[in-house]
Amino acid sequence: MTDLPLFDRRQLLRGGAGALALGLAGAPAPAAASVATDARIVIVGAGAAGTALANRLSTALRGARIVLVDGRETHHYQPGYTLVGTGLWEPGKVLSAEADHLPRDIEWVREMVAEYDPEANRVVTESGRSLDYDFLVVATGLSLEFERIEGMEAGLVGREGIGCVYSDPAGTWPVLRGFVENGGVGLFGRPAGDIKCAGAPLKVTFLTLDRAVRAGTRGRAEFVYNADSDALFSVPVFHDIVERRFGELGVAINRRHVLTAIDPGRREATYATPEGPVTLGYDFLHLVPPMAAPAPLRDSPLAWQEGRFEGWLEVERDSLRHRRYPNVFGAGDVLGVPRGKTAASVKAQVPVVAENLVSVIAGREPRRSYDGYTSCPLITRIGSVMLVEFDYEGRLTPTFPFIDPTREGWLPWMMKDRMLRPAYYAMLHGRI
């Protein structure tokens, strides 16, 4: 038998088999030594942040009683919504069973929270069930407030030329495709206030336009982008790039246009502007509704009671610990912080929240800090993306120094199309 040089054959085989078994079984990454505790931790919300935290805390805390509260059985990979809504991905690619992502040693309460009572350290579900906690993590995500636009309701998405990748990406694609095939006036834009994935309205505009170019119908389609302010993007360098690209592509820009009402039958959209209301006709309207924290949170003592972030979860922007209730933490879109309503932000927030919560349980002060990391792979056409990453201060924070974030490229597109979903699931399972 010829010996393999440099390796002990048995060790190599054992190590390889172990790594493969780990991969096939989907086991989480080995954790540092866990903390022993009998603390009862309630996590509200089983989206990206809640599920990732459930996995991390399950590993990091030995003996803790972790309760996850969320009535939804299906897990949505929301970063894929733009690709589904523009016909690049099949709808099923963004859906999975929530149960497949949860650790076995937690309790999953399949209901929604109706009331927060932080003075009594409890939450109450819709059925009236009271869940006491020693520590609370709020990761509810946010609510799409269609009713704040007169004449609009969620059920209109996919009808009367109305699309919305945030609420119904699968229903959006047929109406978007109809616009691409038939032409007409396409209205795009974003609402005032904080929204999740603030780049998505731009991505949908770019992708729809690219679809029209590829279909040979660009000459029959008029593209209008209605920005809620003077800025197309919160980071100036990317605002300049988008503005220039819109100009090159013939996208008309209306600034300080905030959608206030629609008439689906007449296909008219009314915007509030400094000069007074303006009504525009459309054949296709990509409608992005105003967004807010879910009502139970918004109406609770846990929310900012006033100021810039009124209604969102009141946390310290670095530790993500509640400013008035020290046994409460938050993660994800529900946070009242200057930036961070993206899945990439969740990936940066979750380790901070997990470690800080474990520190507090162990009797120490939180030490980890979230810097506001936000990432928006800004799709400018099929096959081309700018990998936009920045922090609270708007400073560019590229993960890959060799990728120029101001330059469109195929590599970031490949990441968006192929790598970010696996990365998301690795994050969900607490491995990264």
Add this chain to the structure above:
Amino acid sequence: MTQITMGFFVMLELLRPLLLPGLLLVLAALAALAAQARLRHGPIFACRPFLAALALGLAVAVAAFLALPGWTGASLGDLRAWFDWAAALGMAAQIGALAVLLAYPFALLLLTRRG
């Protein structure tokens, strides 16, 4: 967590559907190597099989390079920045190298005589 560790877990998720067939392929290649060594008492290192495996690997790498953009719904024309080309060439090279490693044991069986 280092970027390498992160990259490992991301690749693990990406390649999860291919892990089992990949394992079977590796086992088959190892079995071919074992058969060459133990049953046929043939050489483990030989020039002609290596060149054959290399030729196959090169062909696979070229095919991979041409197919990679389409795999993402894009086209070769979308490779514009230098990091696009570097990434596509790098990935194609790795796929080709893997093809060489997997093909070599079989090439040994086919292209050498019993010892």
